[in-house]
Amino acid sequence: MTQAPRSGSGRNNPRGGGATGGNRGFGKGSKPSSGRTGGPKSASAGGSSSGGYGTSKSGGFKSGAPKSGADRSGESFGASKPEGFRSGAPKSGGFKSGAPKSGGFKPGGPKSGKGGGERAFRNERFGKNLGPVTKRPHTRRPGKPVVSEHHDPEGIRLQKVMASAGVASRRVCEEMIQEGRVEVDGEVVTELGVRVDPKTVSIHVDGMSLQLDESQKYYVFNKPRGVISTMEDPEGRPCISDYLKSTNKHERLFHVGRLDNNTEGLLLLTNDGELANRLTHPSYEVPKTYLVQVRGPMAHGVGAQMREGLELEDGFAKVDSFRLVDSTPGHILVEVVLHSGRNRIVRRLFEAVGHPVERLVRTQMGPIRLNDQRQGSIRVLGRHEVGHLLASVGL
Numbered sequence: 001m002t003q004a005p006r007s008g009s010g011r012n013n014p015r016g017g018g019a020t021g022g023n024r025g026f027g028k029g030s031k032p033s034s035g036r037t038g039g040p041k042s043a044s045a046g047g048s049s050s051g052g053y054g055t056s057k058s059g060g061f062k063s064g065a066p067k068s069g070a071d072r073s074g075e076s077f078g079a080s081k082p083e084g085f086r087s088g089a090p091k092s093g094g095f096k097s098g099a100p101k102s103g104g105f106k107p108g109g110p111k112s113g114k115g116g117g118e119r120a121f122r123n124e125r126f127g128k129n130l131g132p133v134t135k136r137p138h139t140r141r142p143g144k145p146v147v148s149e150h151h152d153p154e155g156i157r158l159q160k161v162m163a164s165a166g167v168a169s170r171r172v173c174e175e176m177i178q179e180g181r182v183e184v185d186g187e188v189v190t191e192l193g194v195r196v197d198p199k200t201v202s203i204h205v206d207g208m209s210l211q212l213d214e215s216q217k218y219y220v221f222n223k224p225r226g227v228i229s230t231m232e233d234p235e236g237r238p239c240i241s242d243y244l245k246s247t248n249k250h251e252r253l254f255h256v257g258r259l260d261n262n263t264e265g266l267l268l269l270t271n272d273g274e275l276a277n278r279l280t281h282p283s284y285e286v287p288k289t290y291l292v293q294v295r296g297p298m299a300h301g302v303g304a305q306m307r308e309g310l311e312l313e314d315g316f317a318k319v320d321s322f323r324l325v326d327s328t329p330g331h332i333l334v335e336v337v338l339h340s341g342r343n344r345i346v347r348r349l350f351e352a353v354g355h356p357v358e359r360l361v362r363t364q365m366g367p368i369r370l371n372d373q374r375q376g377s378i379r380v381l382g383r384h385e386v387g388h389l390l391a392s393v394g395l
Contacts, residue, residue, distance in 0.1 A: 118172050155195035165210045166383050181206050208387035209395055217251050218381040219269040222373045229258040243378055256280060260344060265362035266370045278393035285339040287320060289364035290346050294355040296332035302353050310352045317345055366392045
């Protein structure tokens with residue numbers, strides 16, 4: 001008997017057409033592009049093989065759903081796509097700015113920490129698991145298991161503090177301590193008898209800071225176009241507080257940095273003053289990622305020019321990276337990463353190279369990504385995300 005083809009095998013439903021997924025942007029059900037469709041593979045996302053960016057597509061925006069499900073940040077353009085673009089998402093793995101991919105570790109992926117044990121915040125309710133922190137200052141490692149100098153006889157057992165912070169079960173936390181994955185005030189602690197005062201010490205697991213103060217709040221707001229980056233506006237224009245739920249309005253939140261009236265995307269809200277100060281201070285050089293839509297075509301060399309730097313009215317400025325995401329006739333979509341926080345810096349840089357911005361969306365700030373968050377919504381940052389955010393500015 002001839003066996004019928006299995007559902008979803010691709011024999012009856014080709015993957016390359018784009019009908020599946022509709023306008024979901026970087027939907028979880030999207031399929032990565034592959035050679036199975038028989039069509040030519042897209043060119044490298046970093047550029048084009050022809051004379052100008054506007055004359056050839058790099059994984060161009062086609063009708064229907066994008067093929068990649070690895071990154072859904074393009075969905076920050078909202079339900080209505082930018083004029084001239086029929087899809088709001090780049091192909092082939094999404095953005096490649098060097099940031100962690102959305103979704104964090106896969107269930108069968110590598111485990112964090114030296115001992116290869118269970119990863120921290122495995123059962124986190126909110127946000128994404130971003131993996132272990134890789135960039136941390138050198139820490140002091142004990143020569144042999146002794147009672148730590150941070151031991152407080154009146155304190156709480158370290159593993160209990162970790163479990164209360166949502167890292168893992170107390171048993172797993174004990175294993176993490178014994179594997180040398182836990183630091184107290186910059187010293188690796190390996191013995192289980194250590195007691196600490198959570199109000200006075202800094203604890204890191206896999207290089208990630210634990211936020212032990214339950215009064216500190218952290219949110220991500222996907223700001224729509226036309227919303228003022230203030231909590232209150234005397235002129236009655238739409239502002240951030242209009243999008244806060246009644247349960248959040250008593251928390252006295254403030255926004256980290258600003259987005260101008262016509263810029264959309266990621267805006268952090270918190271009541272943690274020290275974190276906000278560090279995220280906005282130039283010395284910490286926190287990178288920010290933007291999707292920029294401009295008129296095309298764009299001549300070769302513009303990206304190199306912006307990476308090398310331009311002289312603006314308030315001084316020299318440049319981008320950390322410049323990447324062509326896609327192009328359609330008359331429109332170019334570019335991703336840029338920069339750490340400067342000067343007023344309207346992205347718009348002014350593109351104006352300086354002769355391409356005024358048509359639409360601008362911030363998709364990432366430090367390790368925090370917008371992903372598929374609905375425009376106008378506010379979500380709670382997970383403890384794992386908060387840990388990465390604190391670690392990115394040395395907290």
